[in-house]
Amino acid sequence: MTLQILIADDHDMVRETIAMFLDADGATNTVAASDLSEALEKIRAEGPFDLVLLDYTMPGMKGLDGLQIALEANGGKPVGLISGTATRLIAERALEMGAIGFLPKTLPAKSLVNAVRFMAAGETYAPVNFMSGKDSPEETDFEKALSDREKQVLRGLMSAKSNKEIARDLDLQEVTIKLHVKSLCRKLDAKNRTDAAMIARDAGFV
Template sequence: MKLRILIADDHDMVRETLAMFLGADGTVQTTAAHDLPEALAKMRSEGPFDLVLLDYSMPGMKGLDGLRTAIAAHGGNPVGLISGTASRLIADQALEMGAAGFLPKTMSAKSLVNAVRFMAAGEIYAPVGFMSGKEDPEETDFEKVLSDRERQVLRGLMHAQSNKEIARDLDLQEVTIKLHVKTLCRKLDAKNRTDAAMIARDAGFV
């Protein structure tokens, strides 16, 4: 009997490449979704699957909130996370929440197929090199463009704090926070403070 895998990713090339690798030997049947709402709809109409793979930063995910929703919707069946941007901390948190595994998009095709089979069999998969930090840089590309202070302010934005609240927490003037928010929006190409927080969350910044 074929393994049934749902691959949810907003990049066509990623979905198609994964489907090609997994379906190469004819033992895996893949179904595609391009965002979380479509994945949830297919889980309801065509599930349960032997494994659901979710891209961490696709539309609808809202960070790990989407993973939590999918795990609940899949009724105890395996749900794994794939990502090209998420940090080791995000991977740790995903596993703690009950994810079947975490797959960096940098994995080789052979490793990827083996990992998927492992998760579909009910095992937990986490790549040792990535999880030990050997393949994880000290800072992500996203973090490198930000100063330490900007990161502190950004965390405040991600917690929906006002400039006044952030200023109080960091012991700074409110006008200083306002300037940092302006700089953050420019650096992240964000429309406003809410957009900056969403961009940061999608990039796996914590």
């Protein structure tokens, strides 16, 4: 029986490479999408798929929100994440939400193909080295650029809290929070606080 697999990633090369390895033995048929809305259209038109693979940072994902939407759209069939930037924490949260697996883009091709078959068969897959933190840096480059206080303020922005609420949570003056928001917008090249929160979410910051 041929496995129907949807690969959604905004990098053509990643999609094509995975598809090439999977289609090599004729046991799978891969369909490609370049963002979440295209993936959802294909699930509606051609699905449910035996496995849907979503790139964590492609357009439309908004962090793990996209995973939730795809899980519902694919009618209970497996949905997994692939990512070159997501941290172990994100992988853990994805699995808790019901993802069938998590594939770092650093996986060798052979392991990748095996992992995809595993997930399509309904088995949860997450590389031990990655989940144990051996292959995962404690901080992403995104986080390294921010101070601890800026990270706290950014989490407040991601929860849609006002400066006043963030100030109260962190036991700081509201004017201090304003300065941190300004500094965050500058560092993240964000137009405003909402934009900063979206940039952080897309970067996998939690």
